[in-house]
Structure formats: C-alpha cells, structure tokens
Amino acid sequence: MPAWLFALLTAAFVLYTDDYVIAGVLPEIARDLNVSEAHAGQLVTVFSLTVAVVAPIAGVALARVPRRHLFTVAFVIFAVANLVAATTTSFGLLVGLRMVAAIAAAASTPAVFAYAAERAPGSHIGRYVAIVALGVTGSIAAGVPIGTWIGGHYGWRATFAAMAVAGVAALVFLLATLPRERDKADEVPSIREQLRTLTSAPVSLGLLANCALMTGSMMMLTYMAPYLAAVSRASVDQRALAFSLSGFAGIICIWAGGKATDRWGPDRALVTGIGIFTGMMAILGALWFARPVPFSVLVVVGTIWGGMAFWNSPAIQARLYLLAGPVAAQALALNTSSTYLGVSLGGAIGGLALGSLGAGLLPAVAAALGLSALALLALAIGASKKTLSGAADCSGTLNPAGTKDGLE
Numbered sequence: 001m002p003a004w005l006f007a008l009l010t011a012a013f014v015l016y017t018d019d020y021v022i023a024g025v026l027p028e029i030a031r032d033l034n035v036s037e038a039h040a041g042q043l044v045t046v047f048s049l050t051v052a053v054v055a056p057i058a059g060v061a062l063a064r065v066p067r068r069h070l071f072t073v074a075f076v077i078f079a080v081a082n083l084v085a086a087t088t089t090s091f092g093l094l095v096g097l098r099m100v101a102a103i104a105a106a107a108s109t110p111a112v113f114a115y116a117a118e119r120a121p122g123s124h125i126g127r128y129v130a131i132v133a134l135g136v137t138g139s140i141a142a143g144v145p146i147g148t149w150i151g152g153h154y155g156w157r158a159t160f161a162a163m164a165v166a167g168v169a170a171l172v173f174l175l176a177t178l179p180r181e182r183d184k185a186d187e188v189p190s191i192r193e194q195l196r197t198l199t200s201a202p203v204s205l206g207l208l209a210n211c212a213l214m215t216g217s218m219m220m221l222t223y224m225a226p227y228l229a230a231v232s233r234a235s236v237d238q239r240a241l242a243f244s245l246s247g248f249a250g251i252i253c254i255w256a257g258g259k260a261t262d263r264w265g266p267d268r269a270l271v272t273g274i275g276i277f278t279g280m281m282a283i284l285g286a287l288w289f290a291r292p293v294p295f296s297v298l299v300v301v302g303t304i305w306g307g308m309a310f311w312n313s314p315a316i317q318a319r320l321y322l323l324a325g326p327v328a329a330q331a332l333a334l335n336t337s338s339t340y341l342g343v344s345l346g347g348a349i350g351g352l353a354l355g356s357l358g359a360g361l362l363p364a365v366a367a368a369l370g371l372s373a374l375a376l377l378a379l380a381i382g383a384s385k386k387t388l389s390g391a392a393d394c395s396g397t398l399n400p401a402g403t404k405d406g407l408e
Contacts, residue, residue, distance in 0.1 A: 001128075001131065002119075002177075004177040005128060005131050005132070006177075007170070007174045007176070008115060008135075009131055009134055009138075010169075010170050011108070011135070011170045012112050012113075012132050012134075012135025012136060012139075013134075013138050014143075014166045014169075014170045015105045015135075016136050016139035016143070017143030017144060017147060017163070017166070018078070018101060018105065018163050018167075019044075019047055019048070019051075019102075019139075020140060020143070020144045021143065021148065021151075021159060022043050022047070022098075023041075023044060023144070024144055024145070024147055024148030024151060024159075025147070025151035025152075026040045026043075028152075028155065029043070029094075029156050032156065033089070033090075033091040033094070034091075039091075043094065043098050046095055046098050046099055046102070047098050047105075048340045048344050049344060050098075050102035050103060050106065051102045051105055051106040051336065052336075052337045052344065053106075053337070054102065054103050054106035054107070055107075055109070055334070055336040055340070056330070056337045058106050058110075058333060059110055059329055059330040059334065060191065060194055060330050062107060062111075063329060063330060067111055067178065068174075068178055070111055071108055071171065071174050071175075072175065074104040074105075074107045074108035075104070075108065075167050075168070075170060076171070077100065077103070078108075078164075078167045079164045079167035079168050079171075081097045081100040082097075082101060082163040082167060083160070083161065083164040085097040085098070085101075085157075086157040086160035086161040086164065106333075109336050110332040110335070110336045112132060113129060113317050114328050114329035116131070116132045117129055117318065117328065117332075118328065125318045125322070126257070126260070126261030126262040126266070126269075126314045126315065126318045127255070127262055127314075128258075129258060129261075129313075129314045129317050129318055130254050130258025130261075130313075130314040131255075133258075133310070133313045133317075134251060136254075136310075136313070137247060137250040137251045140247050141248065141250075141251065147159045147162065147163070150162050188326065193327075194330055197324055197327045197331070198324070198330060198331060200383075201380065201383035201384075202380050203323055203324060203334075205379045205380035205383060206316070206319060206320065206323070206376075206377065207335060209274075209373045209374075209376035210316050210335060211338040211339075211345070212369050212372045213277070213312065213369070214338070214346065215342040215345040215346045215349060215369050216277075216281070216346070216365070216367070216370050217277065217309045217342075217346070217366070219346035219347070219350035219353075219362065219366055219369075220305070220346075220362060220363065221246075222350050224239075224242070224243070225239050227284070227359045227363070228295075228298060230358075230359045230360070231291045231292070231293050231298060231359075231360075232291070232292055232293050232294065232298050238295050241299065242298070242299050242303075245302070245303045245306070246302055246307070247306065249303045249304070249306045249307030252307060253310050254311065254313060254314060256311060257269060257273060257311035257313065257314045258314035258318075260272070260311075261314050261318045266315040266316070266318045266319035266322065267319065267377070269311075269312075270312055270315045270316065270319065270377055271374065271377065272311075273312040273315065274373050274374050274377065276304070276308045276311075277308045277312075277370050278370030280301055280305035281367035283301050283363075284298075284301060284302075284363035285360075285364045285367060287301070288360035288361075288363070317332055317335060320332055320335055323384065349365065
C-alpha cells in the first residue's frame, strides 16, 4: 500500500488522540487551573460539539481547496493551538484554544478519509478507509495511554506540547508522501447541487442511522464501568482489561469490516455489524437478570460488541463515498458531524438513563437505538434502490456509479 495511506493513518491518529487524551489528564488540569473535574470535563464537550457544528460547514466551504493546502493550514493551526494551550494559565482561554483545535480537526478529518477513498482501487475502497480508520482505534489503544503517561509524569502541559509536536510530524509525513494534485475547483459542483445530494434520502437517512448507532454505542462505552460493577462486581483491573480487549477487537474488526465492505458491499456489511451490535446489547440486557454474572462471560460479550462497533466505520464511509460521488468529502464531513453528535448524545442520554432507570436498562436503550439504526438504514437502502431504478428507467442502463456502489 502507498506511503501516503499511512500518512493519512498518522493524521487520523493524531487528530483523534487530541480529542480523547483530555480525559486522561482532567484531574491535573482541574487542580492546576482551580476548577472542578466536572467543569474541566467540558473541554471534551466543547471539542466534540465544535467538530459536529463546523465539519459540514467546512466540508462545503473548503471543497475547492486543494488537499495539500488544506492539510497544511489545518495542521499548522492545530499545532499552534496545542502549543499555546501548553502555556496558558486561564481555563477560559484553554476552552477557546480547544475550540480552535477542534475547528482544525473538523476541516481536515473528513478530508483525510475522503482522500483515501478517492485514490483507492475500486475493489479496495473499504480496505483503504479501514487503514485510515485504524488511526481512530490506535488513538484509544495507544495515543490516549501515552498522552496520559506524559501528563502524569511531566504535567498536563507536556501532553499538549506533545500533541503540538505530533501535529507537526503528521504534517511533514503528509507533505512528504501525498502526490501533488491539480486544482479540482472546476470539478466541484455548485452549492445548490451539493446540498441536493447531501439532503437526498439515501445519504441523509444513512447519516441519521450512523448517529443513532453512535449514540447507542458511545452510551454503553461511556457507562460501561458502572454496568460492569453492578452486574459482576468487576474490579478496577478487570474493568481495565475489558476496555483493553474491546480496543484490540476494534483494531481487528475495522480491518475485517473493510474487507467485508469490499466483498459484500457496504449495505450488507452494515446490516451485519449493526445487527450483531444490537444482539450483543440484548444479551447484556438479559444478563442483568442473571447477576452476579461471571466476569469471563461479560468480557466475551463486551469484546464482541466493542469489535463490531468499529466494524461499521469503513462500511459507513465507503457507502457515503459511493453514493455522494463528487461531493463525497462533504458527505464524509456530515458523517463526522453525526458521529460527534452521537458521542455527545450518548453521554447525555446515558447519564439520564443511568440516573433514572439504573445501569441495568442501559443495554436496552442501546439496543433500541441499534434497532432504530437498522430501520433508518433499511429506508436508506430502499431509497437508493429507487434512485438506481429511476436512473435505469430513464437511460435504459445503470450508470457506472450505480454498478460500483455495491448497494444491490
């Protein structure tokens, strides 16, 4: 595989680590800046919501900017924001700097995935996207622990400084390996045409399905510790093992999901992944009534669930790329927005469910969200088939995009 693909993986690793690593140094930030940990936790919320709002706007507004220029400006801003964050003594300024870093991430993250999909061989789109998506799981399995270790030994400011250095390193890797491209400004559709594609039923319903799936998945991930403690009386070390195994399963399943996407088509891969996720949530819900449950049983179910949550990522992005065509980057920006919105909703809905219904009903809520995602995906698939059927009726044959999308 080309070197630039691994540069894109590195870029994704750095961007997602910057988002997640704050959780590992929250106590140090709160103590040093004289705020509560709950107050410091809003740094995560601000980052996620900023990405959710800015990503689709940036996707449309920056569609005509060559990718090398976009990456250069975004990663320079990203590095500077983190470097200044390492020196600030004001929590308010730190919040603002997190928003600046999030804007840079919102502008570049969808472009990273779109670049990989655009230049992948037709039969390897899922696998190329999966390689880049390994940066997401890698940030959880390695980036966050490393950043947390740096913060624990050298202070949280060192973590931000390390992220600035990592941003510069990622940019150097990108510029050294990305092929130079001609300006595609003339190939970008008008704003009206972009919006028509992005609001079409096959695309918009698929985005809603992804948001529902991410809400359920991140809700369980966020509140897995209280669920494990209530169902199995799992120790701290056992909970850490459960999270670790889920992360490694995610790394394996992202690659497997990419291969399945190329072999089966994105729709079948998604139905399989969401279906297994929903089934695992149903099992976790049933185990509540059999508590205390041996930890070995829970860790098997949790590992399968964790893996399948990541399985869906390549299929979701490949599906959008194939449906959106010339506005694929903008569609992937909306997907980034729906993902971060799902993360935020998962934390909020999970918190309400935990406080009012208890940990035992968290899997039931997640399973309902999984079923909602399947229903929305079914509607999206039906809409895409109608679109292809209409194209065939008008022209007598399917267009090349219709035969490539694997949505049959």
